[in-house]
Amino acid sequence: MGGLGAVLTALTKQQQRDGNVDVSVILPFYSLLRHMPLASSIAHYANLTVSVYPGKGYGDSWQISQAGIAAVKAAEAARDPYTRAERAMQEVGFSVSTMPYWIDSTNSSAVTVYLVGPGDVYPFDQAFHAQSTLDIYGSPGGLPQEWRDLYFEKAAARLIEHIHTEATSSKQGHQQQQHSNGPSAVAPLSRGVDVVHLHGATNAFLAHFLAQRITAGAFDVGGRPGIVYTLHDYSDEVRYLNDASNVDKFLDYPTVERWQLNQYRYGSEVFMSPLGINHADMVTFVSRSLTADLVEGRLEFYMKEIAMDAILTKARDARFIGITNGIDLHARNPFTSPELAREQLTFPRRFPQWPPSHAPMEARIADRKQAAKAYLQRSGLLTKDDLDRPLVLFIGRFQHNKGLEFFAETAEYLAARNARFVMMGQKNNYAHYKVVELRDRYPDNVILIDEEQDQKRWGIYLRTAADFAFVPSRTESFGLVAAEGLLFGAAVISTGVGGLREFLKAKASPAHNAYLFELDTAHTSASLRRALGDALKDHHRLRQDPAAYEHFLEGLVGSSVALGWDQKGGPVSAYNHVYAKAVERARKIPRGGLWR
Template identity: 40%
Template sequence: MSPPSHTLSLPVTTLSSPSTHFRRGSTTTVLTCPPSKQRPQRLPLNTYPFFSKYDKKWRWWHYMSILILVTGLLETIALSLGYHFLLEQSLPIRIAVRQYPSLPYQHFNTSALSSTQSILQKGTTVYHVTKEFGPATMGGMGSVVTSLAAAQQRSGNTEVAVVMPYYSFLKNKYDIDRVVDLVIDLRDKQGKLVPIEFRVWKMMHVFDPPPPPTNITTYTMIDGVNTTTTKLSEPVVIPHTERVPVYLIGPGNRNPFSQAFRCRNPLQIYSSPAGLPQEWRDQYFAKAASQFLMHQATAIDEESLFAPLLRSTPHVDVIHLHGATNAYIAKFLDDKRKNEDLGATPPSIVYTMHDYLDELQYTNTVGNVKKFLDTAEFTSNDINHIYGDRMFMSSLGISRADVVTFVSRTMATAMVEGTLDFYLKELVMDHLLLKAQQRRFFGISNGLDFATINPFKTEKLVTRKLNYPEYAQTLLDRSSLVSYQKDLSAKRVWEFSATSGDFVATAKDKAKRFLVRRKLLSDAGAKRPLVLYVGRFQYNKGLEWFEQATEHFVANNMTFIILGQENNYPFSKLESLQAKYPDYVHILSTPKQHRQWSIFCRAAADFVFVPSQTESFGLVAAEGLMFGASVISTGVGGLQEFLMDRPEATLVQEPDSQAWVPKYPQPRDVRLVRDKRTKIPTVTSGEYYNAYLFDSTNGLATAIRDAALDYKRLLASKALREEYILRMITSAKALGWDRQGKGPVHEYQHVYALALHHRSLPSLTRHEIDEEQGLLRQLYQDEVSL
């Protein structure tokens, strides 16, 4: 029987070129078709699953699916970012409103301050720690610290030094020398201490620099021939009492602290570069300054025991901290003092509050503070100053300092006696009242330094012949100055010159014409009374009054110059005022404009506008008085210490001219007499007002109206206008740091003596050798001096 045959059925009609492949055990025959004749058989469409003729085209459901997917992705990202953002946000801080007992304010006995030598030992070393000083001054605190240091150094009773950041714009402008290299420890992200090296520099600040040496040309006759000889004048030797050392804390050697204190001008000293948080910058300066002060206080430990006895031992007696941004230094120093790391006689700590609103709100987060701690946790005393996740620095400085002062005696009295209600007072009142009970809280009003701000000697005014005349300066020196308590019984007698160039009013008119030549004022603006505002553009400075005040200035034909720096008040509102009254309102807000115009605007101003809602001292108002400008102000806070309101008046219409003039309940206490032969005017005045105060919208309109009417009245008599201007300058000169031997300088000496008395001394067993050596030096110096 033959084997069965195998037949292969293929869906082709023609086969050709058979090929045979042999496999082991079987035979496979593959038949192929020529390529040109191979035709695949197409199946019906319904035989292919999931296949559609529309699959290659985008339909609306495709777009909808992608949109839903993208929306879901964006929502997921937003929820994730929002969650992390909420985690980083600080928890709301709740502070219970409390009532505090009223304590009688007790000031020290000022009658005992006439003999300063009995209060504070001569040669006491005082270190002022500040963010603003001298060439690095942005606001009022820098001016106050500079003038205070100058007055203390001139008194000869203290040796003054200053510690401040090394701002980059100071480089290459002053002779700065290296002092010492030091190290502080900071914590990294893992909480480990990492050393940061920094350098301390030193420059000498001269308060009233003398003019540079000039060429002196002399003419001599030799054998009938004129000979010209030119030589350089001798340089002026600066007295020791006219300069102080300024120690500059440099940046660190690690990023981001290597970027610390970089700024191009004084207006940026409170800003921080990208990558370095502001709180890190402040904490870095606090710890670095504390380390340097500890080095200065304990430098005797590095001296040889066989050093000459006559060499004066380096020491620090008082460390005076200014402002809340430096308050944490009190904690660093107090901790070192308790650990007996500040030598045998550790320095005392004095903390001065320059503001009772902004300083109380200055805080650092707990995490940022811990980064700079030497220990892992806070002490029990430090926890009392933490609310939520924020540490309030001002209350910490008050608690840790030996003595606390405020820049206004009136305001300090109101705080203690409970008549002043201010925002967040619950943060500091417990500590202030405790200090007041211990008689270690005092109000010491600020003063003016007439060497740095002097319209009679300022270089920019002198070079352009716009300085106030020497004859007026002589009259002011001869006049009996009004005491700080406003002695209203005495009358001033002014014997003016017959020459118009000897009048301050003439100098003010020249300053206005200078501003016209420089295109700042128009010709019509120079004939109007000039009102000047100087300060930051922020709400608590009273800028909400500006719109109403500008309307009244324009209605009374007064020019308004706004000189300041941008802050929390919208700058666009000020620009709209300038756009609405282009010939009446002028805004100067850039650093360049400040440098160019500030002194000339002050010299030309007839009034200064100080509408502050809170004011600790009122430096702008006091400086305005120094330039002979009266003050239009709210008169709040420390302003009431030296501002006296004008006498009350009502408007009446004159029968002849039909003009409205002010009528006073009592006749004006001013008398003008002219010599019949020389025509020299003499004015006898019993008036002492220097301000136009207001407290409401109607009061603002009345104050501006009275100021404009007074200016119009004084234009009729140059002598009466000069008496008015000199009266303003006289009230400013009564605000000097040394007020007839009982001024703020002597009160601060009493504060320093009190702080030295209250400081805690370490045990003598550790430093008895150093104390014995210092005692021997002192005895040797006393014997030599005898």
């Protein structure tokens, strides 16, 4: 789900810098990691197992007899629903490795990354084979993608239990040694895993696996972790589901678990988002304004009813919190980028709150952006004509909800006014031939960059050179591409939907940074053309007044810098508060009532 990896990386790094939490991350051990420079830092950690039913899982036949229901209720009332195995399960072994993820160039602090490897039996031995980053989103033949995801979630839950047990066992031994030998100067050891933070519906079922182990008493020593679940893309995540027959293969105690999961079943499918919400002690959503819209009924989207009961239940208990995402000013930026520094294209640090820069203070942002165009022209991507015409850049997946239906009209309008339109992204559910046709129809005005290698090669330079970021999204929880566009001095042409409205300011605003058009009205086409026209006119006017143009660019960059993860009282502080609430609830409700 778009931008999720970048958001999680930025959040994790800033949390570790902040120092209030000690962060670890669990990821699949994709085979491509073995061929990267960091491979030398990967070390073996543990060998663990998970159980999988080797036979055919049940789908539509999840019906439970009245006697079975009574037995389940009695077992849950006694908090001991796991008295015996109901079917023969196959043990799948897997290896866990660790590697440090250094959060800055000084290598002074690192996040521990746990890497869950493939299983030792077919077809789980096919898991996580990836020759490129694009392969991460698929699964090799023989291993259905839902099996791969459920295997990872169950393995990750087993790993969390192992980490917790190791930590609390060490603490127990340490306390016994203190009791026999007197006080020790050794720093206090970990209480275990305090919080498990799940991101997105694709990871939601991990909460179910954890709940089974918590109810079985696996976390009694040290206390169970608080569970936090974050919704990132309300429209995609609510629709995310798994076939019930696939889920069934991973259930250790099917009578109990089918009964618990029936509330999330619609037909033969299990919807994961409401499950994640119900299991969590605290739930967050990545936009404060959209959280209010969602709870108060103003936000409409397809299949909304699937998750609304779970969301409103959490909201009534003050356990559904909006935390707007931030932007990582320490990662990809125009101030410290090695690629830009090599070509002397970095932006100056104009204000103290801006990131440090390699550029001298007297350098102008406008000159660096023009120099980036010249670099791309010398490199053969742009033409000489592009040095004197505006550049509009789209970055993102080629999918319907990113607004690709507006590409044809936008390309036509920009070509008629001698502007450059660059479409850079990954193939997705939008018909790819349509963007290819636009490139072929307007060869002097439209560039298509859809190969991963080319995106890596040109991305940072196109961001720097762009005059406008085109973000015509139909839905957007935050809008990382728009925020990054501003950081690189590009005004945003956008629908301004969802979380975008928290930081995009329309032309009528005193410190505007965007040109917005209406969505799904009788005037959408005219509104789009007006936004494009206003953007091009303002660009031409500002270029005639260098001082005014530089002031405008400073405003764009500054509006993005204000969105940094590390801002005082910002998202990291808010997550710390949520974690404290989750831990507090975990202590009050150590085992029962976990899925309410």
